[in-house]
Amino acid sequence: MTASVAQKAKTATVFIDGEAGTTGLEIRERLAGIDAITVKSIDPDKRKDKAARADMMRGVDLAVLCLPDDAAKEAVALADTLGKDAPKIVDASTAHRVAPGWVYGFAELSPAQADAIRNATRVANPGCYPTGAIALLRPLVDAGLIPSDYPITINAVSGYSGGGRSMIEAYEAGNAPSFELYGLGLEHKHVPELQAYTGLTRRPIFVPSVGNYHKGMLVSVPLHLDTLSGNPSLADIEAVLAKYYKSAELVSVVTGAAGKIARLETEALNDTDKLELFVFGKPELKQAVLVARLDNLGKGAAGAAVQNIKLMLGLA
Numbered sequence: 001m002t003a004s005v006a007q008k009a010k011t012a013t014v015f016i017d018g019e020a021g022t023t024g025l026e027i028r029e030r031l032a033g034i035d036a037i038t039v040k041s042i043d044p045d046k047r048k049d050k051a052a053r054a055d056m057m058r059g060v061d062l063a064v065l066c067l068p069d070d071a072a073k074e075a076v077a078l079a080d081t082l083g084k085d086a087p088k089i090v091d092a093s094t095a096h097r098v099a100p101g102w103v104y105g106f107a108e109l110s111p112a113q114a115d116a117i118r119n120a121t122r123v124a125n126p127g128c129y130p131t132g133a134i135a136l137l138r139p140l141v142d143a144g145l146i147p148s149d150y151p152i153t154i155n156a157v158s159g160y161s162g163g164g165r166s167m168i169e170a171y172e173a174g175n176a177p178s179f180e181l182y183g184l185g186l187e188h189k190h191v192p193e194l195q196a197y198t199g200l201t202r203r204p205i206f207v208p209s210v211g212n213y214h215k216g217m218l219v220s221v222p223l224h225l226d227t228l229s230g231n232p233s234l235a236d237i238e239a240v241l242a243k244y245y246k247s248a249e250l251v252s253v254v255t256g257a258a259g260k261i262a263r264l265e266t267e268a269l270n271d272t273d274k275l276e277l278f279v280f281g282k283p284e285l286k287q288a289v290l291v292a293r294l295d296n297l298g299k300g301a302a303g304a305a306v307q308n309i310k311l312m313l314g315l316a
Ligand SMILES: NC(=O)C1=CN([C@@H]2O[C@H](COP(=O)(O)OP(=O)(O)OC[C@H]3O[C@@H](n4cnc5c(N)ncnc54)[C@H](OP(=O)(O)O)[C@@H]3O)[C@@H](O)[C@H]2O)C=CC1
Pocket: 017, 018, 019, 020, 021, 022, 023, 024, 047, 048, 049, 065, 066, 067, 068, 069, 071, 092, 093, 094, 126, 127, 128, 161, 162, 163, 164, 165, 166, 296, 297, 300, 301
């Protein structure tokens, strides 16, 4: 597959299973701007027809699954019936993010991750919230500043597009709340990937929320500096993050925010695939708040999917 994909790199073909959904549409829009990729669309009447979907998969280099979890598992089972004709797969759902045999599609996770994605046939696209939280925490756990058994709490807010078509319709009907916390049973579907890819041995507490606006996300992690290893300063934390993402095109560390910026709004990165990281806090208090900002449909979904598609098709 790798050699043939390289040979036909100019005409790589992609099928988006779930093309008409929130994430599918965003991916289609981004792929339309890439000359080296042709999107093959299924007849809308057949979009849930297993035989038609299997035929589409047989005819492409890569399939992107933008489906609910159960439908994504069904799509993988369909691909499994195709043997050597199965396409490469990027799954945007939660179904395979910690599954054996799948590579986690966060290219900036570690220096080796982009290559792991390039060489993979099955890649699980990260959740929007874990993208922010893992980006903040993984470098600090790796550096030993945050002990792996540290009791981490992650607070986050998303625009309502994060909930897909049904939540978008509910909010746009005009009778949704202005803001609400959810996941208060502490079993949000993102916790397993959050724990697995941050390297935390203690299960983090994750408190998501949704605001009455379309898209844009903030993920924040409060820290008591005097309980971390080596009593690090805000500058130490910032330096670890800045070094980790030095060469990353899409992830940037906004340095010097502490003491200068006191408010942060959610929508500044909308319609981009960027992820910004900030370290706020006050040295005298020995307290810090790490914050990640992203477009939940950009780096939190379609932007990361397209990054993975390009890596897997030999285009990046
Ligand atoms: N929205 C977001 O910010 C993010 C979403 N995701 C994940 O991406 C996946 C898609 O989410 P999202 O785009 O928001 O969801 P949507 O509800 O907006 O879209 C889902 C699409 O899948 C189609 N679909 C449902 N069941 C089947 C099936 N059995 N066969 C074929 N097509 C089917 C739906 O068609 P129909 O409407 O006609 O039923 C719809 O077009 C989910 O797993 C979600 O967790 C990932 C990252 C972020």
